[in-house]
Amino acid sequence: MNAIPQSEAVRRAPEAMLAALRDRFGDRFSVAEAVRLQHGRDESPYPPMPPEAVVHVLDTPEIAWVAQLCNQYHVPLIPYGAGSSLEGHVLAVHGGICLNVSKMNHVLAVNTDDMTATVQAGVTRKQLNEELKSTGLFFPVDPGADATLGGMSATRASGTNAVRYGTMRENVLELKVVTADGRIVHTGTRASKSSAGYDLTRLFVGSEGTLGIIAEVTVRLYPQPEAVSAAVCNFPTLEDAVQSVIEVIQMGIPVARVEFMDLAAVRATNAYSKLQLRESPLLLFEFHGSPQGVQEQAQAMQQITAQHGGMDFEWAERPEDRSRLWTARHHALFAGLQLRPGCRASTTDVCVPISQLAHCVSETARDLDRASFPYTIVGHVGDGNFHVLMLLDPDSASEWDESQQLNRRLVARALEHGGTCTGEHGIGLHKMEFMQAEHGPEALALMRTLKHAFDPHNILNPGKVIPAA
């Protein structure tokens, strides 16, 4: 029912290769079914496709060793971090070896003067922020899951803070990457800018393990803001909420976070996170700056929301209240799942120019209101990015088909208005069908040229990102 695009058969690893891996990695190598199954699935709606074997690596030279071996035997190699992909990135659609980097979890360097940190690929965003606590600095990029920095780089992830601090595209300074043939490449510089040659860093960021395997990442950090203030504002309608955001962005108010939740998402969050949010469409705001600056931003914002029927701001002044609010927002996916026990979720991820946001969200809501399954809409609306969580009966082929038709109409709407099929989740398996429509045949051909030049035997996470020609 949810067929996975498959252009070539599974490529099996020869026994000699598996023996070499077993020899080198001992009990960090496994072909046990439970281990393989666990590494063959993620948070996407696809059924598991287990790899042939799993290797836990401890450092970059080990990744290089495995890559050389896979390249020699033309066997697929699939990097695996936290397994929190929503798009089937880690599924072994052509078989091969799963390379688990979660034991590469050391923060290698924190440079407080330059506000940078260098971490191994398996460090998660929460772990990094925990280790930064005493420095007065923080790392802002925050997808819902506690993803690894390697995975976040590979999918060009973002989250609630991107409207102020940017995505992984803006926040990765340097990478250590292993190529298909096992070379270890350093890209970028810790300087804040450079015009020295091709931007390999930005090329690997967002390449989803298909051009190289990210082993180490140097990211920008930011000073903890002097003052932080968060607030909730309810609106009579979805349109009022979204229109407020558009004006905030167009005014250049440097809001740190502005998140939208529709009525269903608010209800689900109240139930799941034990909150008492007023049940109507709402915006969650956060302001960062000096005490005065934060106050000024909040005032400007209130003037705008008041013009769109925004009710009083409810302030979360204490850190623990803010933390509760944002944790609840990060759990919106899990909260949504509870609306239909036993369901599985399919999530959309379009992002459009801000001027098109109100139109796209409203049309999408109208389209969804005719659907035969429940849904919620949440969004990083300051970036023009919103998600529909479609809650499907796992045994219903017709609901799956209906959800995919809805997503196709949603993506078509986004592309027609100058947007993208994915703001932050990546292409994986799920969005390959949109690559040609979004980029056009010429750009897609260039991407194929790149893929072939960097990975001539197509061993790096094959069957993802670039659709079969």
Add this chain to the structure above:
Amino acid sequence: MNAIPQSEAVRRAPEAMLAALRDRFGDRFSVAEAVRLQHGRDESPYPPMPPEAVVHVLDTPEIAWVAQLCNQYHVPLIPYGAGSSLEGHVLAVHGGICLNVSKMNHVLAVNTDDMTATVQAGVTRKQLNEELKSTGLFFPVDPGADATLGGMSATRASGTNAVRYGTMRENVLELKVVTADGRIVHTGTRASKSSAGYDLTRLFVGSEGTLGIIAEVTVRLYPQPEAVSAAVCNFPTLEDAVQSVIEVIQMGIPVARVEFMDLAAVRATNAYSKLQLRESPLLLFEFHGSPQGVQEQAQAMQQITAQHGGMDFEWAERPEDRSRLWTARHHALFAGLQLRPGCRASTTDVCVPISQLAHCVSETARDLDRASFPYTIVGHVGDGNFHVLMLLDPDSASEWDESQQLNRRLVARALEHGGTCTGEHGIGLHKMEFMQAEHGPEALALMRTLKHAFDPHNILNPGKVIPAA
């Protein structure tokens, strides 16, 4: 005396090809010596290397037509905008056709709601800002010269505003690019973020005409700040000035511009721009924001500068005073040239992590104090980027050699401290010798792989960026 690296002979265009160009372009095609000479030089210290012919194109399909022809005959194709390169980008080191895009000077679309503009490659930054005047928006990237947006994209340019608004890397959203074989490729999206496949936009930005020819550019715009305030602060020593900047950046004060000038640069600027700046090392600041925010930033800044011997801030409150100040800063190169009439200039461009800036600038100044020619130092110090302008006797081989040795020591110092050989000017001819030291042999090999994949006949601005293997 200033040998140009030359790994292969000049490739001459066959008569049939020149005839085809003449047929198609009429008087927009020229082989006149004066025209060729004018297109064979830029602001770099190299003697001219004229192309074999010059074509003025009017639109993207014309670029594609010329590219196809050059690719068919394996003849070099060199894009040319304002000719303001400092690194020899437009010199026809292997002969070929110069493609002048300066008549492609139309602003194609301004979207005020989304704050984006789409321009042809030949539009200059001043022209764009002139056309934006009535919209309340502006485009912040400002190299010294009135460069074209195509050239600025191709060199990943920045300028005085980058500390607040980013460089071309952050501000280009979409490109239309012509490939070596004459395909027209659209890259990117007007959405503020996307995770849809390989970042071709960032790959072409900074590729200096060697991977494709930039024909159209969509850039981000910003609201004119509500309040702007500029000030000059003098310091007893260079170190005091630089140390102040480091603390400003580390405190996270969102200064819009912070520029350093050494004593010699201040004197030159006073003479050239008829200003009465106090003659000691100084910082030029600009603050953007709300009236209160600007005041707050200025106060925070004054506290820091006072701790480093900073003298009183001299405010430039009126727009015309600010404009005079910044025009003077943009003319620092030309002002410097007047310090030694008849000289030619060689400019350096290192950029280092902010923590290394004081050390690198001081060591460089000490090194330069032993030089046999005059120099000035100016810098976009908020980014860790500074330039030495070395004023050389055009007839002295020993001064040239001395200046290049100084630059080599400067680059080695920058690289040793985690920096880059070029913050904003690009590699061109002049910095190819540093590519391996900066990136390492593995990353350089990947760049070669890229170049070969995108331009198998090596027709796109050959002999630039990537040193011969």
